[in-house]
Amino acid sequence: MAKELKELTLREENYSQWYNDLVVKAGLAENSAVRGCMVIKPYGYAIWEKMQRVLDQMFKDTGHENAYFPLFIPKSFFSKEAHHVEGFAKECAVVTHYRLKNDPEGKGVVVDPAARLEEELIVRPTSETIIWNTYKNWIQSYRDLPILCNQWANVVRWEMRTRLFLRTAEFLWQEGHTAHETKEEAMAEARKMIHVYADFAEKWMGLPVIIGHKSDSERFAGADDTLTIEAMMQDGKALQSGTSHFLAQNFAKAFDVQFTNREGKLDYVWASSWGVSTRLMGALIMAHSDNNGLVLPPRLAPIQVVLIPIYKGAEELGRISTRLDEIAAGLKAKGISVKIDARDNVRTGFKFAEYELKGVPVRLAMGPRDFAAGTVELMRRDTLEKETVSQEGVDALIERLLDEIQENIYRKALAFRDSMITKVDTYDEFKRVLDEKGGFLLAHWDGTPETEERIKAETKATIRCIPVDAPQEEGMCIISGKPSHRRVIFARSY
Structure with a gap:
């Protein structure tokens, strides 16, 4: 799995290849x-x-x-x-x-x-x-x-x-x-x-x-x-x-x-x-998603929590697995989808990397010391933050955490989306922003298919939509200079 991750193209180097790699490798x-x-x-x-x-x-x-x-x-x-x-x-x-x-x-x-x-x-x-x-x-x-x-x-x-x-x-x-x-x-x-x-x-x-x-x-x-x-x-x-x-x-x-x-x-x-x-x-x-793999919103993740025992020998595995089964039962009772991965033919590090790649929102890991101390290591996929938490009440903690992760993923995407909306008033500015930044461009358009087609032919940007809540705003079309009553959204697209 480490090799699989190493072969995952970096998002910032080649986004298209990163996407293709991720779909296949995950x-x-x-x-x-x-x-x-x-x-x-x-x-x-x-x-x-x-x-x-x-x-x-x-x-x-x-x-x-x-x-x-x-x-x-x-x-x-x-x-x-x-x-x-x-x-x-x-x-x-x-x-x-x-x-x-x-x-x-x-x-x-x-x-x-x-x-x-x-x-x-x-x-x-x-x-x-x-x-x-x-x-x-x-x-x-x-x-x-x-x-x-x-x-x-x-x-x-x-x-x-x-x-x-x-x-x-x-x-x-x-x-x-x-x-x-x-x-x-x-x-x-x-x-x-x-x-x-x-x-x-x-x-x-x-x-x-x-x-x-x-x-x-x-x-x-x-x-x-x-x-x-x-x-x-x-x-x-x-x-x-x-x-x-x-x-x-x-x-x-x-x-x-x-x-x-x-x-x-x-x-x-x-x-x-x-x-x-x-x-x-x-x-x-x-x-x-990121360079470690998928990042899935908990509400759509097939596995919301993965539990991984860390052990040496059958005796340790038996004790830890019994405790993980109890935690899993508590989570399932709250409607949370859970997987316990006790495979003995792959290393723990492989499992960690695999579930990061697959975007599982929460990972719990328990070794002999955790078992003795009544704790468990928790990692959240959206931030990759780890913490040690008490086994007592961990199901209620995770229930709240899944909601927090869901909201955090949305907030992060919303902040990014909003940062990628740019108002432009000239065609030169339109082309510069499109090439250097991308995103949604709010621009005046004269409403004619001829202007729309010219912009598409010259820049590969299309009118994505005329927002339903677009305010009345008088201006001039960035191409023709004709009157326009509202801005529309242009972007390059898939």
Whole structure:
């Protein structure tokens, strides 16, 4: 493990390589035999499961129900909403045949040319089209509304340049799809869900986010409005961490989903959709971790406390293990996840380094002297501080400490994020700050896609969002000099 840590690229030397090393060496994920796809390993999946469990309950608490819709979508469905197909056409994987056969020349198997599908199927890049085709059968009257569905699924977006968790050809996510009687209800749903995401990011991930609207050119294909939560990574780049879309009546009109309203007239249904993905895993890693490995917020850590006996011989191990079992029982009774590592085939130093690498929030170690003195050595992963504490009442101490670590991780990320927000008033200043510091740049923009595209082409910075709480502030666009009524947030991003 010491060798593993030594081979972990330093964060300040090469942030991108540090991230890749950490994902692999901490046992979160690895590249698969399929180009652009990943294998999520058990430790990484355990974090995702915790995320999933919390979010799923948050959705249910806001009235949503889980359902499941097909992975395959008829190609013709994508032709019905012009903006939607344009937005996803270049990323779609297409199924053209349904059967293989043995190669007549004995070279394995080949696609059977006689088994071509009458209509090609698109492997789900997102589910608006298949779901709205289904909703047509579910909705006849205003009494059938609202429909508040969510599904946990995988999607495929054919990416050529990939990075574990952040951008892969196949990834896991949830997608909510709701149908409403009025425009106001659908817009309220989109706003509500982006705040659910922000609440999860800040209270569970320890990740401060900015809520805002996407510009017209950056919003979801087929939406009238896209809300986003934007987070800041330690290298000064932004990461879009969740989106919620007001779809207006676009998909209802595309799939002819009408209902009889309260006045007895036919009207098209109003809609929203919203989603987060395993990209949140990337955010969790990049926002908090250090050169010793992962730093996990306790609320999402698969193992919150690891207990390590230090011993010579079976007799010492037996006595110490009995005491650690008692401590573990007290912790488990408080709902804290615990692991006792009594392996005898690796050294104690290896175990210490391994759990630091894996980001376990609290480590307890007990040797013969600790046992005799009624103490235990405690180390917290967020600060790497050690102290010797009494075994008596250690479960209550750790319960408080886990909350303190959770809050400390958030405060540290918030202080960093706030330090990376810079107001700029000229294009020269914009480019200088972007190159020398990075982070979020608050700048005036004239609202035109031409200016937005020029900035993106020349600097690789995009408008991350127009903050929902952006104050009215008169100014001039940093490029065109035209009037601007508020600042928007630019950044380079993942």
